[in-house]
Amino acid sequence: MNEVVVLTPERILEVTEDVLRRFGLAKATVVDVARALDVSHGSVYRHFPSKASLREAVAKRWLDRVSAPLAKIAEGSGPAPARLERWLRTLCLAKQKKVCDDPEMFATYLALAREACVVVKAHKERLADQIATILYDGVKQGAFQVTDVRASARAILDAISRYHHPAHAGEWKDADLAERFDALLALLLKGLEAPRKR
Amino acid sequence: MNEVVVLTPERILEVTEDVLRRFGLAKATVVDVARALDVSHGSVYRHFPSKASLREAVAKRWLDRVSAPLAKIAEGSGPAPARLERWLRTLCLAKQKKVCDDPEMFATYLALAREACVVVKAHKERLADQIATILYDGVKQGAFQVTDVRASARAILDAISRYHHPAHAGEWKDADLAERFDALLALLLKGLEAPRKR
DNA sequence: TGGATAACAGATATTGAAATCTGTCATCCA
DNA sequence: TGGATGACAGATTTCAATATCTGTTATCCA
Numbered sequence: 467m468n469e470v471v472v473l474t475p476e477r478i479l480e481v482t483e484d485v486l487r488r489f490g491l492a493k494a495t496v497v498d499v500a501r502a503l504d505v506s507h508g509s510v511y512r513h514f515p516s517k518a519s520l521r522e523a524v525a526k527r528w529l530d531r532v533s534a535p536l537a538k539i540a541e542g543s544g545p546a547p548a549r550l551e552r553w554l555r556t557l558c559l560a561k562q563k564k565v566c567d568d569p570e571m572f573a574t575y576l577a578l579a580r581e582a583c584v585v586v587k588a589h590k591e592r593l594a595d596q597i598a599t600i601l602y603d604g605v606k607q608g609a610f611q612v613t614d615v616r617a618s619a620r621a622i623l624d625a626i627s628r629y630h631h632p633a634h635a636g637e638w639k640d641a642d643l644a645e646r647f648d649a650l651l652a653l654l655l656k657g658l659e660a661p662r663k664r
Numbered sequence: 665m666n667e668v669v670v671l672t673p674e675r676i677l678e679v680t681e682d683v684l685r686r687f688g689l690a691k692a693t694v695v696d697v698a699r700a701l702d703v704s705h706g707s708v709y710r711h712f713p714s715k716a717s718l719r720e721a722v723a724k725r726w727l728d729r730v731s732a733p734l735a736k737i738a739e740g741s742g743p744a745p746a747r748l749e750r751w752l753r754t755l756c757l758a759k760q761k762k763v764c765d766d767p768e769m770f771a772t773y774l775a776l777a778r779e780a781c782v783v784v785k786a787h788k789e790r791l792a793d794q795i796a797t798i799l800y801d802g803v804k805q806g807a808f809q810v811t812d813v814r815a816s817a818r819a820i821l822d823a824i825s826r827y828h829h830p831a832h833a834g835e836w837k838d839a840d841l842a843e844r845f846d847a848l849l850a851l852l853l854k855g856l857e858a859p860r861k862r
Numbered sequence: 863t864g865g866a867t868a869a870c871a872g873a874t875a876t877t878g879a880a881a882t883c884t885g886t887c888a889t890c891c892a
Numbered sequence: 893t894g895g896a897t898g899a900c901a902g903a904t905t906t907c908a909a910t911a912t913c914t915g916t917t918a919t920c921c922a
Contacts, residue, residue: 473865495913506867511915614847621848625823633831649812650819657855671896693883704897709885 473505475513475523482524491574496520518581525582528575529589532560533596540596546604547655553600554622554651557593558629562643565635576632594619604658611660618658625654671703673711673721680722689772694718716779723780726773727787730758731794738794744802745853751798752820752849755791756827760841763833774830792817802856809858816856823852 471477481502485494496517500507514520539553565572579586597619604610612618628634629647640646669675679700683692694715698705712718737751763770777784795817802808810816826832827845838844 496915497913507914508868508916509866512865515915517914617844617847618851620844621851624826624844624848625851627826627832628822628829631826631832634825634829646815646818646822649815650822653816653819653823653852653855655855657851657853661859694885695883705884706886706898707896710895713885715884 473503473509473513478503478510478513478520479523479527482520483527486524486574486578487571490570491577521578522582522585525575525578526585528578529585532557533589533592535560536593536596540599546600546607546609547658550597550600550604550622550658551651551655553596554626558626558647561630561632561635562638565632565638572632572635576635579632590623594623597622601658608660610658612658622654622658625650671701671707671711676701676708676711676718677721677725680718681725684722684772684776685769688768689775719776720780720783723773723776724783724787726776727783730755731787731790733758734791734794738797744798744805744807745856748795748798748802748820748856749849749853751794752824756824756845759828759830759833760836763830763836770830770833774833777830788821792821795820799856806858808856810856820852820856823848 478499482494482499485498485502488494489498496510497507499520500510503510510520514523536553536557539549539556542549564575594616598615601610601612601615601619605612605615626647628637629643629650637643676697680692680697683696683700686692687696694708695705697718698708701708708718712721734751734755737747737754740747792814796813799808799810799813799817803810803813824845826835827841827848835841
C-alpha cells in the first residue's frame with residue numbers, strides 16, 4: 467500500500483494555518499511551513515509564488531468558512547425580515563464567538579485580513595450580495611420598501627460594522643453589547659419596512 | 665515689563681501636541697516636551713503624574729475640539745431630521761477632512777485614542793447625548809417615532825461607525841464613499857420617521 | 863519531464879550591549 | 893513654601909553585528 471503523501475496546495479494551506487496558530491503571524495515563516503511538511507521551502511514556492519500569496523490563500527479559506535453558512539440562510543425561504551435578522555445575527559455572533567474562543571488566532575486573522583485587502587473586498591462583495599438576495603425577496607413579498615436593493619444591502623452591512631468588523635473586537639466585551647445590537651437591528655428593519663396597508 | 669513665562673498645564677499640552685506632531689507618538693518623550701519648554705522633565709511631572717496622563721489630556725483636548733462644533737448643531741433649532749442629518753454629516757466629514765489634511769497626525773491621534781480609552785468612552789457618551797437631544801426634539805415635533813431615545817441615539821452612532829471611527833479610515837478613499845454614506849443616512853432617517861398621517 | 867532539492871544573494875529579523883527614558887526624591891530658591 | 897531642579901534606579905529603546913528568511917536558479921531524480 468505505502469501511500470505516497472503528495473504535496474498539494476490544500477495540504478500546504480492546512481499546515482500553514484497550523485503553523486500560524488502555533489507561531490503567530492509575525493513569527494511564522496515559509497521555512498517553518500516547509501519544516502512542518504517535511505519538505506524544502508523551495509517546494510512550497512512551487513505551489514505559491516510568494517509568501518504573500520500563501521497568506522492570501524489562507525485568508526481566503528478563512529473568509530470562505532465565514533460566508534458559507536450565511537449563504538445557506540440567504541438562499542433559504544420564509545419571510546425576508548426574519549431571515550435578514552437571522553443572517554445579521556449569525557454573522558455578528560460568529561465573529562464574536564471566534565474572538566471569544568481563540569483571541570490569539572482571531573488577532574492573527576485580523577492582521578492577515580489587513581494585508582489581503584483584495585480578498586477581503588471580494589468577501590464583502592459576497593456578503594452584500596447575500597443581503598441583496600434577502601432584500602429582493604422582501605420586496606417581492608411586500609415586506610420591504612427599498613428603491614435600490616444593492617445600495618441598501620451595502621448600507622446594512624456598513625451599519626453593523628461595529629458588530630462584525632474585527633477592528634471593533636475590543637468593544638465586544640461591553641455588557642450592553644446585545645442590547646445595543648438589538649436596538650440597531652430594530653432601527654434598520656424599521657427603515658426597510660414598507661408602510662403598513664390599512 | 666519682563667514677563668515671566670509660567671509653566672501651566674495648558675502650555676504643556678500645547679507644546680506636547682507640537683512635539684507629537686514633529687516626532688510622532690512612538691518617538692515623542694517627556695524629555696522632548698521638557699526640552700521644547702526649556703525646563704527639566706521633572707517640572708513636567710509636577711503638573712502631570714505620568715506620561716500616560718499627559719497623553720490622555722492631549723487626547724481629551726483633541727476630542728473636545730471635535731465635539732464642540734457638534735454641540736452647537738445639536739442645541740440649534742429647526743426640524744430635527746434636517747438637524748440630525750447635518751450633525752451626522754458634520755461629524756463624518758470633519759473626521760474625513762482631518763485624515764485627508766494630515767494623515768500622520770491623524771494616525772498619531774488614533775493611536776493616542778486607543779491608549780486613552782476612558783477619555784474616548786466619555787467622548788462617545790457626549791456624542792450620544794447630543795444625538796439624543798436632537799431625537800428628543802424630533803419626537804416632540806412629531807417627526808420621529810422612537811421608543812427609547814437614548815438607545816436609538818447610540819444605535820445611530822454605532823451605525824455610522826464605518827464613516828467616523830478612525831479604525832475605518834483606510835476605507836475612506838473609496839470612490840463610492842459619499843454615495844454609500846447617503847444610502848445609510850436615508851435608511852436610518854426612514855427608520856426613525858413617524859408614519860405619515862393621512 | 864514534472865516536481866523536489868540545495869546553494870545562493872539580498873532583505874529582514876534577532877540579539878545583547880550601550881544609550882536613553884520614566885518616574886522619584888532630596889535639595890534649592892524666589 | 894510652592895514650584896523648579898538635577899541626580900538617580902530601574903525600565904525601555906536604540907544600534908550594529910549576527911543569524912535567519914525570502915525568492916531564484918541550476919541541478920537532480922523517479
